[in-house]
Amino acid sequence: MHVRTRIAPSPTGFFHIGTARTALFNYLFAQKHGGQFILRIEDTDKERNTKESEEDIYAQMMWLGYAYDEKYIQSEHLEEHTKLLKRLVDTDRAYVSKEEAKDGSGRMVEVVRLRNPGKTITFDDAVRGAISFDTTELKDFVIARSVTDPLYHFAVVADDGAAQITHVIRGEEHISNTPRQILIQEALELPRPIYGHIPLILMPDRSKMSKRKHKTAVKDYRERGYLPEAMNNFLALLGWSAGEGDRELFSLSELIEHFDLARVHKSGAIFNEEKLKWFNREYLLKLTQTDFATEALGRLKDALASRVSWDGERAQALLPILRERISLWGDISELANAGEFDYYFTPPQPEKARIPDKKSDSTTALAHLTETAIRLKNVSQWTPEGIKEALWSYAEKEGRGAVLWPLRYALSGKDKSPDPFSLAVLLGQEETLSRIQTACDILNE
RNA sequence: GGCCUCAUCGUCUAACGGCUAGGACAGCGCCUUUUCAAGGCGUUAAUCGGGGUUCGAUUCCCCGUGAGGUCACCA
Numbered sequence: 001m002h003v004r005t006r007i008a009p010s011p012t013g014f015f016h017i018g019t020a021r022t023a024l025f026n027y028l029f030a031q032k033h034g035g036q037f038i039l040r041i042e043d044t045d046k047e048r049n050t051k052e053s054e055e056d057i058y059a060q061m062m063w064l065g066y067a068y069d070e071k072y073i074q075s076e077h078l079e080e081h082t083k084l085l086k087r088l089v090d091t092d093r094a095y096v097s098k099e100e101a102k103d104g105s106g107r108m109v110e111v112v113r114l115r116n117p118g119k120t121i122t123f124d125d126a127v128r129g130a131i132s133f134d135t136t137e138l139k140d141f142v143i144a145r146s147v148t149d150p151l152y153h154f155a156v157v158a159d160d161g162a163a164q165i166t167h168v169i170r171g172e173e174h175i176s177n178t179p180r181q182i183l184i185q186e187a188l189e190l191p192r193p194i195y196g197h198i199p200l201i202l203m204p205d206r207s208k209m210s211k212r213k214h215k216t217a218v219k220d221y222r223e224r225g226y227l228p229e230a231m232n233n234f235l236a237l238l239g240w241s242a243g244e245g246d247r248e249l250f251s252l253s254e255l256i257e258h259f260d261l262a263r264v265h266k267s268g269a270i271f272n273e274e275k276l277k278w279f280n281r282e283y284l285l286k287l288t289q290t291d292f293a294t295e296a297l298g299r300l301k302d303a304l305a306s307r308v309s310w311d312g313e314r315a316q317a318l319l320p321i322l323r324e325r326i327s328l329w330g331d332i333s334e335l336a337n338a339g340e341f342d343y344y345f346t347p348p349q350p351e352k353a354r355i356p357d358k359k360s361d362s363t364t365a366l367a368h369l370t371e372t373a374i375r376l377k378n379v380s381q382w383t384p385e386g387i388k389e390a391l392w393s394y395a396e397k398e399g400r401g402a403v404l405w406p407l408r409y410a411l412s413g414k415d416k417s418p419d420p421f422s423l424a425v426l427l428g429q430e431e432t433l434s435r436i437q438t439a440c441d442i443l444n445e
Numbered sequence: 446g447g448c449c450u451c452a453u454c455g456u457c458u459a460a461c462g463g464c465u466a467g468g469a470c471a472g473c474g475c476c477u478u479u480u481c482a483a484g485g486c487g488u489u490a491a492u493c494g495g496g497g498u499u500c501g502a503u504u505c506c507c508c509g510u511g512a513g514g515u516c517a518c519c520a
Contacts, residue, residue, distance in 0.1 A: 010520050045519060102518050111518055131449070137516085145518055152520050176449055176515040199451080199513095206512070234457090237469095241458060246468045248457095265458085267451050268513065275457060275470045324483050357479070388478075401479040408480070416481035 003035025004166050007066075008156070010042040011053035014217035015060040017271065018171060018201050018209055021235045025198055026169045027066040028236070028259040038163055039068040043075045044155055060218040064228050065252055072163060074155055081150040081158050084188060085112060085143075093187040094143060112144040114184060121179040126167070126196035127264045133179040141180060157181050161190035169261070172197040172268075173208075196261050199239045200268040209271070221276075225299070225329025230280035238269040249282060277327040284326065289319075296322050299329055303336035308345035317426050318344055321418055340414075344426060347435055348413020352442050357405035365406040366443040368398060372407050373436045382429050384421040410439035 007023040009015060030037040039061065043049045061068065088094035094114045101109045118136040125131050143154040150158070160168060175197050185192060203209055209216050221231060232252055242250065242258040250258065284292070293316070300315055300322070318341065326332055335341065342348070356365035375390045395403040408420035411427060424432045 008520090012520075042520065048519075099518090109518075125450095128450070133449070137448075142518055149518090151518070156520090171514090172450065173514055179449095197450085202513080204456085208513080237457065239457095243459090245459080248469060265451095269458090270456060272456050272470070278470055321482090325481090392478080395479085399479090404479045406479095412480095414481085418482075419478070419480085421478080 001166055003030055003033040004038065004164055005030045005035065005169060006038040006040050006072075006160070006163060006165050007068075008040040008042050008159075009057050010045060010048075011050060011057060012045065012048040013053055014219050015053075015057045016209065016216040017218060017221075017235070018216070020060065020064060020218050020231070021201060021238060022169065022171055022198065023061065023066050024064070024232060024235055024255075025240070025259075025264070026167075027068075028256050029167060029169060029261060030069075031256040032259045035166070036069040037066070038070045038072060038165070040072040040159060040163070041074060042152075042155070043073065044150065044152070056217075056219060060222070063222060064218070064232060070163070072159065074159060077159065077162065078148065078150075080162060081144075081155060082148045084158050085147045085150060085154070088112075088114070088143075088187055089147065095140075096147070097140075110146055111142045112147060113140040114143045114187060116140050116183060121182050123178060123182060123192070123195055125175075126169075126194050126261045128175075128197060128266055131175065131178070133176075135179050135183060138180055138183070143184060153177065153181050154184055157184040157188060157190065160193060161185070161188060165193050167196060168193045169196040169198060172200055196264065199265055201238060202268045202270045204270055204272070206268075206270065223330075225331070226276065226280050227283045227328075230276065230283045233283075234276045234279045238271065239265045241265075249279075281327040284328070285323070292323060293319055295329060296326075296332060299332040300336060300341070303333040304341060304345070307336070307339070308342055311345055314344060314426070321422065321426075343412045343414065343417075347431075347438065348411075350410055350413050350439050350442055352445065354415070355406050355409055355439055355443060357399075357401040360399075360402045360405075362443050364402060366440060368403045369406050369410060369436055369440050369443070372403065373433055373440070376424070376429070376433060376436070379429070382425060384425055387421045387424050406439065407436070411435050 005026040007019070007026050009019050009023075027037050029035075039057070041054060041057065043054070085094070089096060089112065092115065094112050096110050097113050098108055098110050101107050116135060116138055120132055120134050122130055122132040141153075142151060144150045178195055178197075182192060201209055215221075218231075222228075229251065232255065233248075233250055236250065236255050236259075237248065240259075241263055242255075243260075243263055244258060296319060297312075297315055300318070301310055301312075304310060304315075322332060325335070352362070355369075356362050371394065372391060375394065376387065379386050379390045391403065391407075404420055408417060408423065409415075411417075411420060411423045411432060417423065427435070
């Protein structure tokens with residue numbers, strides 16, 4: 001069988017996480033079987049469609065790397081829908097009915113209703129097995145506002161038929177839509193695709209993702225600095241497992257290689273951002289020096305430009321520290337805005353009382369800083385090792401905290417920071433000595 | 446409420462009907478060159494309940510309970 005799958009978002013809001021996961025599964029399945037993956041824009045709801053939403057679909061699909069083979073705009077196929085609708089009416093599979101409008105206006109309108117044979121529909125779901133529905137309760141349901149104005153269920157069936165979709169992989173909220181779509185399909189004498197209903201993505205409170213209550217737009221995650229590789233890996237493992245033992249890290253092409261509808265789960269999965277962050281960090285760590293530097297420096301400069309005088313060279317030296325500390329790009333801006341990086345560029349203003357180590361006092365701190373300065377003046381190899389060598393025996397003898405805390409605090413002006421050796425290297429010998437001097441002056445006041 | 450679907454640590458999940466139910470995230474503890482971060486090591490924690498079938502059920506069947514989905518002239 002020549003596999004053809006599709007993702008059919010409606011451009012009525014930003015492309016969201018749930019749609020992305022459905023797209024991913026469809027993409028993986030099509031790729032796995034050497035088939036085609038089709039993007040269909042379901043834009044029949046003229047009231048709620050926006051161009052912005054449509055653009056967002058393209059942008060995020062591209063970002064996530066779901067290359068589609070064909071694009072299909074539903075509204076451009078109205079003529080075909082009309083033709084099919086007419087045929088259904090002509091063959092008495094459907095009929096036009098005059099009734100009072102549901103909008104409460106009291107006016108009379110015509111709608112097209114399907115003549116429901118009222119039988120039991122059973123379909124074999126690729127992830128859940130056989131599912132049966134008694135369709136009599138559906139009655140003669142409405143399939144179009146008029147012969148020229150099809151509704152969702154009709155358009156879906158007509159378009160899937162036209163595009164020769166072989167596998168309909170979608171969220172489980174569509175399970176109960178399936179029997180009415182099959183009814184339409186049978187009236188249209190279209191072949192039945194294989195259905196596969198994948199579990200929903202739930203929010204931490206077990207509720208369905210809602211655009212109002214939760215951050216669900218892919219765009220938001222992108223802007224906060226998540227990597228597409230991490231998003232894909234995380235999303236793929238939400239409701240599916242590769243059957244590769246304890247392995248969790250998969251690239252997109254590895255996901256394709258392992259993907260199998262039979263291993264898709266049946267129950268909903270909660271979207272856990274902590275785990276996403278973990279994936280993201282893993283992928284951040286895999287980035288090349290250059291790729292990391294480009295993005296990190298850009299983010300850092302944006303956030304810092306208004307706070308300190310920017311020094312590109314010094315920022316460069318900051319990269320290893322950044323890589324160690326962040327889980328996503330947004331962490332850089334967050335840390336920078338919180339003032340975490342200011343002291344690399346501008347001398348801090350240490351508070352007298354905090355210079356000594358907790359178990360020490362100012363007199364001792366002053367003595368240690370003075371000795372530290374003397375020792376550092378003589379360091380010829382200004383590297384973490386060289387600096388450490390100059391201070392270590394002294395620190396061991398006098399107490400590490402007593403010696404190293406004042407130094408680290410003098411250099412950073414912060415209770416929390418990287419270790420004093422790294423800081424000293426970053427600041428350079430001259431600046432390091434100058435900051436120690438400043439701290440000594442403060443202690444002498 | 447009717448119909449449909451689902452049920453393993455807090456979360457994501459693994460386990461041809463057969464080892465002490467495994468891993469990851471989070472948590473907790475310890476270690477490491479003061480603090481923070483990272484890292485290393487360790488650890489807490491689960492088969493919804495009740496009946497069957499079976500030599501043996503997380504796994505198969507039934508009932509209950511719970512959760513979710515859906516019941517439009519939206520998609």
